[in-house]
Amino acid sequence: MSKLGIKIGKRLFHVQIDALGSLDSQISVQIEGEDVPVILPKQSEDGDKLDWIIINNRPYEINLDADLLTIGLHNRVYPIEIRDLAVSLTRPRIADGRVKAPIPGLIRQLYVYQGMSVEVGQSLLVLEAMKMENEILAPKTGCIRSVNVITGQNVNLNDILVEIE
Amino acid sequence: MKKILIANRGEIAVRIIRSIRDLGLKSVSIYDQNDWQSLHVKLSDECYVIRSEMDRATDVEIIELAKRVKADAIHPGYGFLAEQADFAETCADAGIIFIGPSPEILSLLQDRFTVLELVKRAGIPTPKFLKKLFFVNQIDEIVEACVEMEYPLIFQARYHQPGRSIWFIENQAQAIEMLERLQQKQPNLELFLEEKISPVHLMRVIILRMQNKDSIVFNEIDSSIQFRNRRLIEESPSPIITPKQRNEISQITHEVTRCLNFSGLGTLDFLVDTAGNVFFSKIKPYLPASHVLTEIATGLDLVAFQIMHSAEMGPGIRQDDIQAKEHSLLCRISAVDPYKNFLPSPGVIRKFRLPAGPFVRCDTHISDGYQLPEKYDPILAKISVLSYDRASLLSRMRRVLSETSISGITTDLPVLLNILDQPEFTKSLYHTDFLTQRFEGHLEAIHEIPSEDEYKNFAIATAAAYYYQRNFFRPTMPERLKSTWHQESRKP
Numbered sequence: 088m089s090k091l092g093i094k095i096g097k098r099l100f101h102v103q104i105d106a107l108g109s110l111d112s113q114i115s116v117q118i119e120g121e122d123v124p125v126i127l128p129k130q131s132e133d134g135d136k137l138d139w140i141i142i143n144n145r146p147y148e149i150n151l152d153a154d155l156l157t158i159g160l161h162n163r164v165y166p167i168e169i170r171d172l173a174v175s176l177t178r179p180r181i182a183d184g185r186v187k188a189p190i191p192g193l194i195r196q197l198y199v200y201q202g203m204s205v206e207v208g209q210s211l212l213v214l215e216a217m218k219m220e221n222e223i224l225a226p227k228t229g230c231i232r233s234v235n236v237i238t239g240q241n242v243n244l245n246d247i248l249v250e251i252e
Numbered sequence: 253m254k255k256i257l258i259a260n261r262g263e264i265a266v267r268i269i270r271s272i273r274d275l276g277l278k279s280v281s282i283y284d285q286n287d288w289q290s291l292h293v294k295l296s297d298e299c300y301v302i303r304s305e306m307d308r309a310t311d312v313e314i315i316e317l318a319k320r321v322k323a324d325a326i327h328p329g330y331g332f333l334a335e336q337a338d339f340a341e342t343c344a345d346a347g348i349i350f351i352g353p354s355p356e357i358l359s360l361l362q363d364r365f366t367v368l369e370l371v372k373r374a375g376i377p378t379p380k381f382l383k384k385l386f387f388v389n390q391i392d393e394i395v396e397a398c399v400e401m402e403y404p405l406i407f408q409a410r411y412h413q414p415g416r417s418i419w420f421i422e423n424q425a426q427a428i429e430m431l432e433r434l435q436q437k438q439p440n441l442e443l444f445l446e447e448k449i450s451p452v453h454l455m456r457v458i459i460l461r462m463q464n465k466d467s468i469v470f471n472e473i474d475s476s477i478q479f480r481n482r483r484l485i486e487e488s489p490s491p492i493i494t495p496k497q498r499n500e501i502s503q504i505t506h507e508v509t510r511c512l513n514f515s516g517l518g519t520l521d522f523l524v525d526t527a528g529n530v531f532f533s534k535i536k537p538y539l540p541a542s543h544v545l546t547e548i549a550t551g552l553d554l555v556a557f558q559i560m561h562s563a564e565m566g567p568g569i570r571q572d573d574i575q576a577k578e579h580s581l582l583c584r585i586s587a588v589d590p591y592k593n594f595l596p597s598p599g600v601i602r603k604f605r606l607p608a609g610p611f612v613r614c615d616t617h618i619s620d621g622y623q624l625p626e627k628y629d630p631i632l633a634k635i636s637v638l639s640y641d642r643a644s645l646l647s648r649m650r651r652v653l654s655e656t657s658i659s660g661i662t663t664d665l666p667v668l669l670n671i672l673d674q675p676e677f678t679k680s681l682y683h684t685d686f687l688t689q690r691f692e693g694h695l696e697a698i699h700e701i702p703s704e705d706e707y708k709n710f711a712i713a714t715a716a717a718y719y720y721q722r723n724f725f726r727p728t729m730p731e732r733l734k735s736t737w738h739q740e741s742r743k744p
Contacts, residue, residue: 093711095714127716140712142712148657159665161655
């Protein structure tokens with residue numbers, strides 16, 4: 088037995104899912120104390136993502152984003168919050184001031200220098216990838232502790248570009 | 253003509269290969285080592301890897317390959333290579349047919365400034381532009397000229413180039429900053445100044461002009477739905493164009509091609525201001541990516557016409573034969589993440605299921621397991637639908653986008669669906685700035701609210717997906733160990 092608090096928009100629901108049912112494709116679910124029939128595909132050994140589900144005789148193709156901030160249902164997105172009491176799940180939207188390369192690419196333009204103060208959402212640099220010029224924005228307000236790249240440099244995924252303190 | 257080499261990749265190459273095969277001809281594709289899983293490689297009759305030192309295959313490499321594999325013709329795709337007069341000329345020298353207009357026409361069309369001057373002199377309305385060319389390093393002269401032109405305005409590159417050729421400038425500070433940037437990147441850039449008409453609608457018109465000067469002009473395509481220089485949604489006919497304006501656009505299209513002595517398949521760009529005035533903007537010697545709209549509305553294969561035109565065969569139809577009463581709509585799905593400021597999201601596409609059903613066409617180069625290269629643009633598919641009126645057209649596109657299923661990477665499908673619901677879009681009150689006003693700085697604008705009876709189901713779906721992600725449902729014993737065959741084989 089496991090309990091979750093799920094917030095969709097402004098509404099909060101308590102959902103309880105029974106793990107015993109997981110050997111079958113039908114699982115036992117309770118929401119706000121009410122039993123709901125749910126069918127989902129068996130999870131494979133490599134632990135794939137859930138693609139679709141049948142809830143109360145309604146099919147949904149779904150896509151939970153990796154940061155657990157939205158759920159896509161038939162390609163429309165809804166903001167969510169998940170509270171799992173078994174795991175303390177307080178995910179801040181910004182971890183720290185380290186700005187990593189979200190994709191591999193080429194540094195086209197640098198707008199900041201060490202010691203400069205930046206506002207949240209301010210453009211730090213331009214990273215070119217997939218034939219697009221992508222502005223990388225400051226995740227928080229602060230002072231630039233270091234700039235680890237130069238214009239014209241190729242960067243790999245997750246390379247630290249700029250640090251803000 | 254028996255065998256055609258396609259000097260392009262991805263969805264464009266797939267589109268061209270299909271016409272080549274429909275005509276009963278052989279196709280030759282090229283690919284680079286990052287891109288061998290693309291559908292254009294799988295669908296061609298022959299495929300060759302080009303291991304180029306350069307970012308793209310060079311002209312010489314392409315022509316050498318065409319000679320070696322005994323291709324009679326080269327299709328340059330639609331884009332940069334398709335307007336290179338030098339390339340067309342080198343093909344001709346090598347005895348290979350270049351599928352497109354003649355090198356003389358290309359060389360004229362490449363020069364956007366001269367085209368604009370010729371067209372204006374013929375009395376055709378164009379946006380105001382300064383009849384003076386500048387090198388990018390003449391910053392003082394340009395800034396002075398900008399004051400004369402008045403902001404906001406547009407820097408137009410004289411010659412179309414890969415990447416960007418047009419820059420919107422709002423004020424003097426921006427002008428100076430942009431010129432300094434451009435100077436570093438492209439020190440030889442030549443540019444001219446054009447007024448920025450805003451708000452504006454962008455229209456495209458395809459024309460097929462035969463050697464005997466007969467021509468066919470197709471209905472306009474409205475390309476006004478743009479975001480950060482990417483066209484997301486296009487439709488034809490345009491909901492804002494009146495029959496009188498349509499007639500005017502068609503007249504101008506005939507006049508421009510006559511004045512430039514154009515022959516072949518081309519695309520004209522028009523701007524329409526809020527007062528309904530029509531201005532000629534550009535002519536390009538190739539098909540727009542949105543030619544699909546014209547094809548589904550008319551039932552004609554325009555790429556086949558282009559190939560036949562280069563083989564000096566007429567299309568066998570006339571303007572009067574063309575009937576396009578139906579409405580068509582196209583959405584481009586891209587691998588970009590709306591939640592991360594529309595950053596591209598490369599990666600492996602785990603599952604890729606395109607929509608189907610009545611009056612749907614999908615153009616893509618992707619299939620399950622495709623590794624999306626970081627090097628190329630993030631387009632995944634073009635989805636087009638056809639219907640008898642605009643309301644049912646939008647309804648059909650909503651259905652089609654919601655049944656598309658792509659996993660493994662993030663796409664902009666939620667954004668497309670959201671646009672289709674906006675009153676500005678449904679009531680056709682949109683122009684080129686509409687999406688910028690809606691989304692720039694308001695990415696939460698794509699959030700939806702469940703209907704009352706679906707809240708609980710959505711909460712359950714979220715819970716199940718969350719547990720799945722935490723491997724809550726993962727079998728404790730691998731499936732294969734449960735099989736008796738497997739157990740039998742393990743017995744000593």
